[in-house]
Amino acid sequence: MGRVEGKVAIVTGAGRLGNIGVAVCRAFLREGAKAVVATDMRSEQAQEIKDLVASDGYPGAFRLVEHDVTSEADWERVVADTLAEFGQLDVLVNNAGISIHGGVEDTSLEDLRKVMGVNHDGAFLGIKYCAPALAESIDRFPGGGSVINTVSMASYMPNGGNIGYHVSKSAQRMLTLCAAVELGPKRVRVNSVHPGQTTTPLLREHYDDAGIEWLVNLSPLGIESVPEDTAHAFVYLASDEARFVTGASIYHDGGLARHY
Ligand SMILES: NC(=O)c1ccc[n+]([C@@H]2O[C@H](COP(=O)([O-])OP(=O)(O)OC[C@H]3O[C@@H](n4cnc5c(N)ncnc54)[C@H](O)[C@@H]3O)[C@@H](O)[C@H]2O)c1
Incomplete structure (x- = not known):
């Protein structure tokens, strides 16, 4: 019996090889998900990602659809298509993210x-459009519906050179907490995973090898983290093992956040 056996999940930001979203999709399928709907604005690696997931050989269905998370119409379509094909929605992972470096000036x-x-x-928007379907998950699973937001340690740590990322991740953290309070009575849990350094294409756009080594050494553990490590935290929060867990922040950061 897998840890998310029979569940249906939407995972945003899962259209790039080597990223956190793809690792989460594969982990959910490994743990018995009935279906995973991966979404992303990008489509150039869609076939490679589908081939990779197919090569894992897990029985759950996998779809990869184009989706701009900032578009309400796209959210309506993705949720409607998921319910039409699979008849249920149990997990939403709001993982799509961008960073544009620059300070306030x-x-x-x-x-x-x-x-x-x-x-x-x-x-x-993801929470807004998925909440009604997620609220029905409690009829199927003791853990009810689960929203998992990929936030960041940036939501706690000020930084003079990346204002948009830090402020937006901070807002996403408070969104998590507010939604946890509001949706708890509907048995929808809302939690966040805060990765520290995780070697992905996004990180590589902003840091060279020396920069990544510097990031790795900021944390007490001093070891590199890859998306497959991070995916374990998502499996836990999506599973019924976390039925009493909402409004929680999992620091997946090698101890970087010890002061927060
Ligand atoms: N890698 C790290 O060290 C790290 C650390 C902390 C937090 N995070 C967070 O983890 C999440 C995943 O990041 P990643 O490192 O895997 O990077 P990534 O760039 O590979 O993944 C982000 C994905 O979001 C997609 N995306 C961007 N704008 C979108 C939109 N409007 N609609 C739909 N999809 C869109 C991108 O195409 C990309 O595939 C992000 O939210 C990021 O902020 C990453």
């Missing part, structure tokens, strides 16, 4: 809104 309002749009508004 050199970030344009347009760039700030772009980052807020994906990192905060995208998660807000």
